[in-house]
Amino acid sequence: MCLKLNERKITMKKLKICVIGIKGGISTVLMSGLFRSIKRGVPAGGLLTDTPLFSQCSLPDVDTFEFGGFDIRQIDLYESALQNDQFNVLRLDTEPEIKEWLNSIPIYKGVTLNCGNAISNIAQNGFTHNHSNLREAVSQVCSDLNDFRGKDDCVVVNLSSTEERFVPSESHLSLEGFEKALDNNASDITPGQIYAYSAIKEGIPYVNFTPSTCADIPALVELSNLKKIPQAGKDGKTGETLVKTVLCDMFSIRNLNVDMWYGTNILGNLDGKILDNSNNKSSKIESKKSVLKGCLGYEPASEVRIDYMKPMGDNKVAWDYILFSGFGGAKMTMTFTWQGIDSFLAAPLVVDLVRLIHLASKKGFYGIQNQFAVFFKSPLNSDVNSLVRQYDILKEWVEKLKEA
Amino acid sequence: MCLKLNERKITMKKLKICVIGIKGGISTVLMSGLFRSIKRGVPAGGLLTDTPLFSQCSLPDVDTFEFGGFDIRQIDLYESALQNDQFNVLRLDTEPEIKEWLNSIPIYKGVTLNCGNAISNIAQNGFTHNHSNLREAVSQVCSDLNDFRGKDDCVVVNLSSTEERFVPSESHLSLEGFEKALDNNASDITPGQIYAYSAIKEGIPYVNFTPSTCADIPALVELSNLKKIPQAGKDGKTGETLVKTVLCDMFSIRNLNVDMWYGTNILGNLDGKILDNSNNKSSKIESKKSVLKGCLGYEPASEVRIDYMKPMGDNKVAWDYILFSGFGGAKMTMTFTWQGIDSFLAAPLVVDLVRLIHLASKKGFYGIQNQFAVFFKSPLNSDVNSLVRQYDILKEWVEKLKEA
């Protein structure tokens, strides 16, 4: 069922959005929030693609979106939406139609082969496939993707839980190696890679919003170039890291030396629970820590903590303490506290990315789209970490498209 | 006495720096810090002009600087330097030569005509002139400037206490009006304006690091254009406002709406004591508040407090609380605490400005130099408040100079 709520746009082309991890917080907040904004005719809020820069870009309207996706848990979408809006921002209780709408969205059973302990712990019987090998899993995912896509345009976006930290092997370094690994049912091909491979193979643009290593392995970069399919990633930049990547510019422009940057993050949602597992957490911390060097050009003493504290719910609080030195070596400090609702910070970035990768695809761009770095903590194929500089790159790309 | 500590550069051209308010915190920290860095052969720290961008610009070396200036207080420079480095950053007690050096710097008695209560309260008998009228004051200042300058290059920089909030009159709107006001000994020509007028009239580049209204009145802009003398200002951007003008970019690039920005500043130095007077404080608050609109393009509910708390000494702490809304109208907050040593944040900016206005002058630029906006809270002739955008403008100017 399409988000389109009236018949005005009946002839518009749909954009199908296939979400890996469709029952999660970002996904359900995103879908509910769009539903509500379209119904009330108010802006969704927080969308960069709603600013004037993008006004003549023929980006797909949000009311042409049609959602579907994969998951491994039992909960229904409406229930998950309620749980993930614990602060009642969207007042879902006052939106009677949304329950029916959410529960009509097509959901496919997810892949759990090689997913690691933390994730297999949240998978529920009857809501995952018991694939006997990787080829079977790929074949299932491809078939589901085609079933969902039909004859419409489609985008795949990965919003699933962070996978374990990853050491690439021969399986990942070339497409040939990857195919061989699939044949051999290798144990180091993760679900994230299976989805990414299947999407790109079927010709569907792909966005990785998580820190997991998916389409960014050399094998799948090769595939996306071969298939001429755009991909973007990785790890949405929504909170503490977002702040870091603007503050660093201040220290640089004032030539103040950052001696130390300590940050701690507390959160209580499912994302936090998965990250409470050290193998999964290290993927994320690596992603968060790398930006300092990227922004400053040198590496101060630094630490990033992520702690799962259940009572926080979807609220995420980051506290950062920065020690810097200036004239005469004088030591000074800055601290900040960021208190955000995680899913609500992520959701609009996902909408932006879906629209932009679709645009890139339509315009013939393929392979890694590093002009979308502004959305990511670990932008692929880019050493630009400053938010403003990342924005400048996106702006230039958009302006060139408009001129063309 | 020149900062040059050895004979290596005996043939280099001196740059004379005339500081209004030479006994204040910024000035004494600046001079002591440069002395120490030159003597030890270490970078001064916090100088933008020490970054590679400026490496082929023929900026004057800091060891060609020779200081002098005006003041209205009795304290000697060494004593003031000790008091203003209460955290003992510069370890002045371990620099025996500095006392003699500082106390050999020429100091001229300051002007107090029309200076307002807060400032006249800190002026001390025998350390100001008792000019009977404005023309006499101008004539004295011009003579002192020429005495100090001799045959060398010179720059005037205003580091004196913030003057009272200012409503311009006919006296300020044209050079003709200003000259008439001088003749009539008008009560609305302030000391800051007398120094600025004298400097520009004598052909000396002028920088206003304070929020006071000085060379930026139309009359003196006219004069600086007429005399082909560059001027820059105003109000050095060192702390809370500095942070604001990078964080705003983050909210804009994420299309997060800033609903409210509340900030409070506590400080205990002489600057704070003068600002404790409401007429003087309003000059500064006006300067601090304007940047939000400039950066965001709209005006959130906002408040800026400045409170003088003597026990803080030269330590300045700002606490800002920002309420913003995002996807679905979700309300979120960010707070930051900035703990800086005020004079140490300001001093390197003054060095940068002295070097750059000298460069501008040598290259034939005159009138308001808005390419130096990156250093100011209220950049003259510029509606660019974003720190990064201001930096880009400076960079472009420097790069053009280097190409030329």
Place this chain on the structure above:
Amino acid sequence: MCLKLNERKITMKKLKICVIGIKGGISTVLMSGLFRSIKRGVPAGGLLTDTPLFSQCSLPDVDTFEFGGFDIRQIDLYESALQNDQFNVLRLDTEPEIKEWLNSIPIYKGVTLNCGNAISNIAQNGFTHNHSNLREAVSQVCSDLNDFRGKDDCVVVNLSSTEERFVPSESHLSLEGFEKALDNNASDITPGQIYAYSAIKEGIPYVNFTPSTCADIPALVELSNLKKIPQAGKDGKTGETLVKTVLCDMFSIRNLNVDMWYGTNILGNLDGKILDNSNNKSSKIESKKSVLKGCLGYEPASEVRIDYMKPMGDNKVAWDYILFSGFGGAKMTMTFTWQGIDSFLAAPLVVDLVRLIHLASKKGFYGIQNQFAVFFKSPLNSDVNSLVRQYDILKEWVEKLKEA
């Protein structure tokens, strides 16, 4: 209509609670919250009188409470309750009966004689009396009080907006002077004093939860002693000051010297709007500032700011910065940020006070009840400001009562 929701306690004695400012935030949150907790059979939350210490004290049950009161605004109670629970804590939308219940509560028109500008600005035509003089006002209030009380026990509690800062005159220093001032229609008898006088005169225990000067003027202390009626006050200790009065004990017990205590409070509710008027604000600031000396035994440099920032709504955020010195004179700092929902912090204290003053009255106590100091920023007749010490005093009183 009584809060009692079933017939189980039909024979219990009612306690009538007459609220000055019944349409305000504290009052509507208090009534709605009690309704909900009784209906659901869950504790109201935050009540000291629900702790074991009070278990054998024969305090009145909350389901014997019956509310009524005075106000000067038009809004109905349900609408005000909705507005004052902007974070939807009480989920009033899911409580259909509460609207009817709230709107059946008797409300009497309020007194505005000598109320000052800030308060007269929020008074609405048709919802106040146009008394021609003080005696008329007193007579009306007494009549309304008796109408509401009927034959039941009753308590009056002042939750109205903070009145202007007050300088006592002959009118306030003795009962005789007060009566004369009423006869002469003096301009310095405030509404708060009229309500207090009327309540005590009619033999009703009285609690002042505001910083206004009401029953604590010598004239009314005299009256409460004469009439043998207990009174308690003043200014509920709910947030920043609450924290202060525990932290001070820490500094004292460690013999750390507090050099400076700076605090700023931002809030956006009606209370904040009234306090945005400097005459009204000074009442509150005086109340907040006095505790440091009371707790520490000396007076550090200190400042308390209260700023009305509309977007904050009922959220109140305090930021305090404390500079202290220890061994060898070492300077150290502590800061805290308190983020509370103002009405929800105040409401349970009001319930505690209502129950306790009723108990005091039943047990024959009269005049100022300083054993209730634990609830107040400016406890009457008490120089004990430490929260723990105040609690000890209350505890001792309760334990003695239980033994008796």
Place this chain on the structure above:
Amino acid sequence: MCLKLNERKITMKKLKICVIGIKGGISTVLMSGLFRSIKRGVPAGGLLTDTPLFSQCSLPDVDTFEFGGFDIRQIDLYESALQNDQFNVLRLDTEPEIKEWLNSIPIYKGVTLNCGNAISNIAQNGFTHNHSNLREAVSQVCSDLNDFRGKDDCVVVNLSSTEERFVPSESHLSLEGFEKALDNNASDITPGQIYAYSAIKEGIPYVNFTPSTCADIPALVELSNLKKIPQAGKDGKTGETLVKTVLCDMFSIRNLNVDMWYGTNILGNLDGKILDNSNNKSSKIESKKSVLKGCLGYEPASEVRIDYMKPMGDNKVAWDYILFSGFGGAKMTMTFTWQGIDSFLAAPLVVDLVRLIHLASKKGFYGIQNQFAVFFKSPLNSDVNSLVRQYDILKEWVEKLKEA
């Protein structure tokens, strides 16, 4: 050499203070700070025992103290004092006699048998004994203690690095078991236990300021009872935990439910470096976490982080985030930031404890002195964690002594 700087008190009885870890931060700051305060005739600062409560207790004057102790590192005391006063609080560079004085203090080689990796890593050749077994170590320590003590009164205080987390065995549960373990050269008798055993055996009062398990094992409690020697401990309460144990009273007295308490500590001194080893850190975290249950009576979700960040130096910053619920279940938060100089917070507590255990000893008290709980994070034999309640206990003890 005694701290006594003039001959006025030549006949006063000395108090010898033997410090385990005498070259550490607390110890060198303590000695330097006392030297300076005595020389200048100013209070040391931060001493509870300098408050009026203790004025008639015949506590030993600080100028009767004579220091000595054990260590395992090479650095000399003056050098260590300079390093540990990085903020130059004590201006040691302006105290020429202190170098000589510090370097005349007798230092004995320390014990490293069974000390664990983190500590053995900082031990330096030539500055520890290579004892071949426990009995040899005990015999050496006893001989050194007697050498240092001579005929004077003496107190032993443990200020050494935190030992690894400890699981007690038969070796620790009885004095007999302990003696047997010494005979058998058991691997689970730590240096901290060897010092404690030796001190008590030789009849010297003993204070454990660290979180290590030392005299508090049943075997040594038995010994201190048998020998009639007082002991006190453990883990000085100087920062984050200090604040916790006053704030908890506030939540209790307001009946606000603490849902979650998250705290993180960053520090850069040697203490921090040792705690960076997870076995050592867990001793400390256990000590820090237990207070919440002790103060509140229930256990909220909680986490305590300690992170070693070298650039922090001796500065220790704790950030705590507390989530609590009140009336109607409303969720609110409090955060605090504590910025203290670790050694300067600890030093005065050590002085207090030395004086008080000496007093206890003189008055015939022996075994665990739980009336000194106010100084400790993990007070032995006490379930009182509230700072104010702990103070009340000490006060009562002192007042009884004064009456006697």
